[in-house]
Amino acid sequence: MTETPQRPRPLRVLAAMSGGVDSAVAAARAAEAGHDVTGVHLALSANPQSFRTGARGCCTIEDSRDARRAADVIGIPFYVWDLAERFREDVVEDFVAEYEAGRTPNPCLRCNEKIKFAALLDKALALGFDAVCTGHYAQVVRREDGSRELHRASDLAKDQSYVLGVLDERQLAHALFPLGDTVTTKDEIRAEAERRGLAVAKKPDSHDICFIADGDTQGFLAQRLGRAEGDIVDESGAVVGSHEGAYGFTIGQRKGLRIGTPAPDGKPRYVLDISPVTNTVTVGPAAALDVDALTAVRPRWCGTAPTGPGTYTAQLRAHGDETEVSAALVDGTLEVSFAEPVRGVAPGQAIVLYDGTRVVGSATIASTRRATADAL
Known part of the structure; x- marks a missing residue:
């Protein structure tokens, strides 16, 4: 007698809905896959603006309403959770302190680490949810032994695995990225949203730093630091x-x-x-500006930490190219050498290591070594 393969059990999923098209379609796909989905919008600003200005910023009252309308169309419960104080402490204050120290931070990466897959995930698990779903373009692959790996999205042009390189294996075990395993253009995602009746189908994508709505980072820092x-x-x-x-x-x-x-x-x-x-x-x-080596601190591994030196490719910014490197852990810090010199590497940035499409892990750049002998 032939056994019928069992379908994976439905999960209780908390879908983080920003009010944009990607997170709305991700929530809809999760619900369509048979999961028990609840939508949640994260209120990350203590004094949110009423409306967005084009593609600047997010987390406005308008975004919250757009997320609620999308949840209504999908047919899932919806809540707004206030994480403004946690966001201010872990992301905004960290951003200001890093710039004050002469470093260049990545607040999106910090938000994923501290908010979406720490504060939000911890609260979700405490309430009995199995996973947090977001609209990121990346893939979680489950190995035969049950462990999880983070991989680049099927569509490399939209891959967002760089800003997820801070997630550890426990967090990956409770992460769901419904947009990561299909090769679709953004126009096709918008067309899907329109077919589903989601009003955010034509809403502009959010760019820049969400808590600096006017895009004036220098002005924001001057106001905070004088x-x-x-x-x-x-x-x-x-x-x-x-x-x-x-x-x-x-x-x-x-x-x-x-x-x-x-x-x-x-x-x-x-x-x-x-x-x-x-x-x-x-x-x-x-x-x-040419750099041929760097030292990075606070490494985080998307799975088991490497046990010795290895050869990888590395990405140094969210939309940067890959470059070949040799890397090794030395007394808890990551020592990296580049096969060819690279430019524009700044302390505070994240370096994310890859083995093919698999994300090995990430670390924060502490110092660099100039390639030219007479450079700084």
């Missing part, structure tokens, strides 16, 4: 300009330097170093 005039110097230490706060610059920045003295060779200059102690910004030629 203006502090300092020098812009070249590699020799000669003053070539001034600034109103070293926190307003990032490694590799070219525009907005307001340098009065041109470079001797007439070529553009870039930010090479930021020193919050001396409130000094150092600029120089593009070649001085």
Whole structure:
């Protein structure tokens, strides 16, 4: 007698619904797959604006209403959870402190680590849910031994595994990404939303930093940290300009330097170093940005930690290309060497390691080594 394969049991799923098209379609797909889905919108701002401005920001009252309407159409219960204080402490204050220390943080990655798959997931599990569902483009693969792996999305053009590289195996065991295993364009996702009757089908995607709705990061930081005039110097230490706060610059920045003295060779200059102690910004030629090694701290592994040196590919920013690296854990820190020099690597950024499409883990860049002997 032939046994009939058993279908996976339905899960109790908490769908994080931002009010955008991706999370709405993800929730709809989870419900269509037979799961018992409840929608939740995270109120992350203590004083949310009423409306969004195009693709700027999120978490407005309008977004909450859009999420509720989508849940009504899908036919699932819906709640709004206030996580504003936790978001302020773990994401916004961390963002400000990192810039004040001369580093360049990634708040989306921190939000996934601290809010969506820590505060939200912990609360979901305490209430008896099995998984948290989001609209991220990535895949969770279950191995034969029951362990989970995080992989890139089937559609590499929309892959968001970089900002999920902070998730550990326990969190992956309770994560659901319904958009990650299908190769569909954004237009097709919008068309699916329209077929499902979801009014967010034509809503603009959210870009930039959600808690800086006007996109003026430097203005936001100035308001929080105050203006502090300092020098812009070249590699020799000669003053070539001034600034109103070293926190307003990032490694590799070219525009907005307001340098009065041109470079001797007439070529553009870039930010090479930021020193919050001396409130000094150092600029120089593009070649001085080349980095051939780095040290990263606070490694987090999407599964079992590597036991020895290995060769991987690495991604250094959310929409960056992969580059070949050698990496090893040394006394709890990650030592990474690049096969070819890379540019624009800044302390505070995350480095995410991959083995093929599998996400091995991530760490926060603490320091870099310049490729040229005469560079900083």
